[in-house]
Amino acid sequence: MLLETVGLDLGSSPTEQAKLEIGKGPPLRVVELYAGAGGMSLGLQRAGFEVVRAYDHMQSAVDIYNRNVGYHAVVADLGNVASIAPEIAKLKPDMIAGGPPCQDFSPAGARIEGERANHTRTFALYVCSTAPEWFMMENVQRARNSAAWADARDMLKNAGYGLTQLVVNAALYGVPQKRKRLIVVGRLGERDGFLLASIQQAATPEPMPLRAVFGNLFGDHVYSHPRALDRRGVWSVDEPSPTIRNARRPQPATYAPHRNDSNYSEVSGLYFRPFHDARGVYTLDEPAPSIVRTSRERPRSSYIDNPHPDDPTPAATAYILTQNDTSRIQGFPADWDWSGCLSRDVDQMIANAVPAPMAAMLGKEILRRERGESQPDVPGNFGQWLTKEKRMPSQMVANAKWRVKRARQLLGGRDLRCLGAEAYALETAFEREGLAKAKRSEIRRALRQFREWQEHLQAGI
Ligand SMILES: C[S@@+](CC[C@H](N)C(=O)[O-])C[C@H]1O[C@@H](n2cnc3c(N)ncnc32)[C@H](O)[C@@H]1O
Known part of the structure; x- marks a missing residue:
């Protein structure tokens, strides 16, 4: 067409x-x-x-x-x-x-x-x-x-x-x-x-929550009872498991999350270095704040001592983002190759x-x-204006709105500013579609009324 x-x-x-x-x-x-x-x-x-x-x-x-x-x-x-x-x-x-x-x-x-x-x-x-x-x-x-x-x-x-x-x-x-x-x-x-x-x-x-990215990054987790208090216990199913010894024990209710646990971000919140007095810690069930060059910096003692009241978990135990994390949160694919540049420059490019x-x-x-697959909207207040100013009954209003939509389809979704250009394009489309004379004039009239309404709007009437 x-x-x-x-x-x-x-x-x-x-x-x-x-x-x-x-x-x-x-x-x-x-x-x-x-x-x-x-x-x-x-x-x-x-x-x-x-x-x-x-x-x-x-x-x-x-x-x-x-x-x-x-x-x-x-x-x-x-x-x-x-x-x-x-x-x-x-x-x-x-x-x-x-x-x-x-x-x-x-x-x-x-x-x-x-x-x-x-x-x-x-x-x-x-x-x-x-x-x-x-x-x-x-x-x-x-x-x-x-x-x-x-x-x-x-x-x-x-x-x-x-x-x-x-x-x-x-x-x-x-x-x-x-x-x-x-x-x-x-x-x-x-x-x-x-x-x-x-x-x-x-x-x-x-x-979109952070989980959309981190859920895929971390996948499922298993608990493997650590041999010492300072070892981690939670492992992703996508990484090699620890050496199997006497690991088949349920996770104790008292288990304190370890920073290297594969699900650490999930249980501890994620830290995004904030500006001014904004919040620093976010859960996986919400979107991140806007990524900037310094987003993945660790919390400073000034923040830890003076945390934001809405932090869901303490900043001191929150997950610190890697450069790969900020890259993914900014929509870059997992296999994006950032190699060969200064780390600081990469942080800037990601943030930009x-x-x-x-x-x-x-x-x-x-x-x-x-491609003409979408058309500009025909706002509802056009219908209200027809009812009030043109005293049209509801069926006529519905018809007029439908005809404006039809005109816009015929115009391939164009919303041409020049009335002459629009009229020319419409007549060409009528010919192409072989529309009956009566239909053509109904569509022309509806479009004229629509433009009249737009002019009223612009003039602030
Ligand atoms: C906001 S970033 C654009 C990021 C980009 N749209 C993207 O999606 O990754 C602005 C870019 O403008 C570049 N820039 C600044 N001044 C420039 C100049 N005089 N000539 C060419 N590029 C310039 C910077 O190097 C930076 O990469």
Whole structure:
């Protein structure tokens, strides 16, 4: 099924219109900027994108990326827009993705906008000079209200992008971590908010608990009675058992957990080094706090002496995370190869990453919309407005809502900002489907009413 769309905002003629194949087609090609070790690229690949190039200025991140994701990352200072933008434009990507540096916005860093915040503007410059159909940007929540994002947003809007901007909690997108991040998805010619409902509906009803990662890491456990008080007694079934002597004794109720027990994290809580006065100890039945470079540091005596009142178990006996643990909590696969880098740099790359499961879920929603497999929402208050303002009986309201949904299917999920482009695309779809005249005018009328309602909303009436 083919849908012809008109990019009127870009001044393209109908004959130059992109032909979008609904339901299938070649993978969308993406260029990632500020790619780090590759968390976001991994997720986008899993969703079905083809990553054609990735940029980062850190050699070690590029090495890790290339070894694990594929050899398309290059070392480059993205501040050199004049030399890199033409290179990206030649690649003709369908999407530019990236998480520009966030330290200047981050609650963990200085709160003054500096050089690094400028990269949010630079990201917008790359998008505007390449004009891909889509872009996706990730940043810390704080970036929402920054001067850098206000400038970037203006540039992107002027270039014809409709924006879907929201804060997502990674714990609802396949990651056992309460990591709240600003996500902005842009598409040429769309209305703002065009993908909002689809992304929100992709969220899981419950946050993912740490057990989702640690349950698999540690598996089942057996008790083997220790020969001395300072030896451990609990062993994972996935490791070699201790030498069997007189081990067949039940675990005594008085057994005190040993730090090397394979189920130690389960019985003792996990310690994540907190900021300021936040909580440090978490159970496996909740998501982790946002992973930062220092998350796996041991509790200091100041914390042990002054613990958070909500700690489920004492910090002094809590499980201390390994680098492998933080890597897994950030969504990297168990066999991800971090070798050859300074441990401190690896901690930073892990903390920087967009967790791959979250990137994959976002990527899937973009692809579903690109293929016409999802449509923008028809909000319930449209129906209320029809009842109140147009005095429509309930059956007519239901019909009108259904017809708007049908229009959106016919438009392949597009939410075109330009009314002329939308009308043209709709007439093309009517022809393609061979719809009867009466049906066409019902759908046209319902869509007109919907747009009227949207204008009322925008005008604040
Ligand atoms: C928030 S991290 C991105 C993480 C990445 N999206 C991921 O999922 O792993 C920001 C990245 O920007 C890179 N960076 C900072 N300044 C840069 C510059 N001038 N040119 C290129 N990369 C830069 C850093 O090395 C860091 O890897």
